Structures are given as C-alpha cells and as structure tokens.
Amino acid sequence: MEIIETERLVLRRPRVSDEPAIFSRYASDPEVTRYMSFPTHRSLADTHAFIEFCDGLWARWPQAGPLLVFARDGVTLFGGAGIVNNTATLAQIGYLLARDAWGRGYATEALLASIEAARAAGVRRLEAGVHVEHEPSCHVLEKAGFVRERVRPGRPADFPNLPPAASRDAALYALSL
Numbered sequence: 001m002e003i004i005e006t007e008r009l010v011l012r013r014p015r016v017s018d019e020p021a022i023f024s025r026y027a028s029d030p031e032v033t034r035y036m037s038f039p040t041h042r043s044l045a046d047t048h049a050f051i052e053f054c055d056g057l058w059a060r061w062p063q064a065g066p067l068l069v070f071a072r073d074g075v076t077l078f079g080g081a082g083i084v085n086n087t088a089t090l091a092q093i094g095y096l097l098a099r100d101a102w103g104r105g106y107a108t109e110a111l112l113a114s115i116e117a118a119r120a121a122g123v124r125r126l127e128a129g130v131h132v133e134h135e136p137s138c139h140v141l142e143k144a145g146f147v148r149e150r151v152r153p154g155r156p157a158d159f160p161n162l163p164p165a166a167s168r169d170a171a172l173y174a175l176s177l
Contacts, residue, residue, distance in 0.1 A: 023047040061088075088122060093127070107137075148171050
C-alpha cells in the first residue's frame with residue numbers, strides 16, 4: 001500500500017527527494033504544525049530525520065505506513081497522512097495539510113484512504129489523539145466514523161509547538177475496523 005489513489009488525491013510513501021517540498025509546504029509552517037506532536041521543522045535536516053523515521057516505520061510494518069498526500073497530478077504536495085502500527089492489529093492514524101489545502105475536504109479524503117489501507121493491512125483498531133481545541137481535526141475524525149473515547153491530560157511533549165501555559169489536553173478517538 002505504498003501508493004493509494006482516490007478521486008482527487010494520490011497518497012504515496014515519502015522519499016528523500018520530497019524533503020524540500022515537505023519542509024516548505026507544511027513542516028516548517030508554525031500554523032500547520034501548531035497542534036502536531038512533532039516540533040516545527042527548523043531546517044531540512046529535521047525533514048531528513050522525518051524521512052528516516054518513515055523509512056524505519058515502513059521497514060517494521062511493510063503493509064502500510066506514513067504517506068504524503070498529493071493532488072491527482074502527483075506533483076502538488078498537500079500534506080501527509082497514514083498510519084503508524086503499535087501492533088499488527090492496532091495503529092495510530094493521522095493527517096496534516098498545508099494551509100492552502102485546508103477546508104476543501106482533502107483531510108477527510110486522505111483519512112478515509114488511510115483507513116482502507118489500514119483495514120487491508122489487517123489493522124483492527126485505529127486510534128487518533130488530537131488537541132481538544134483543534135475542532136476542525138475533531139470534526140474530520142468524527143465524519144470518518146471515529147468516536148471520542150476520552151480526554152487525557154496532556155504532557156509538554158504531546159504538543160511541543162504550543163506556548164508553555166497552553167492546555168495540552170488530548171481527545172482520544174478510536175475506530176474499530
């Protein structure tokens with residue numbers, strides 16, 4: 001499942017050659033990464049470390065993993081999506097998009113494609129953690145059938161891009177496949 005095509009998107013495994021686009025399109029944008037669990041990228045070295053991280057995940061679980069989200073032209077990078085397996089049947093799912101791709105339904109479309117990839121890979125339960133104040137992301141998860149199971153008090157490492165005094169509470173969503 002290294003390449004998935006939807007009506008408007010192509011999702012594929014990240015490559016080293018994607019580093020400049022990942023960095024410039026979304027990973028270095030503080031507004032895009034505000035609620036992410038990774039620090040905003042400060043240099044291409046950070047983005048390179050991300051690609052190495054993705055390669056490690058794909059090596060460990062070759063059925064499905066982190067993907068980049070492109071327009072159907074296969075050139076215009078919108079963001080990232082995909083899963084990270086905890087076990088063969090339990091995975092974390094996520095997505096993020098560049099600002100100019102917000103509000104167009106791409107997140108829902110990429111999420112639904114990632115759910116199908118997880119199902120095909122034998123995953124039986126998907127989980128997603130999202131900042132409780134990130135309402136657009138909560139809405140995307142709910143549209144895809146995820147149920148909010150609980151809210152967990154956050155830790156500083158959960159959302160490293162938020163100011164020190166900000167809440168870091170995370171809503172935990174799940175979907176059984």
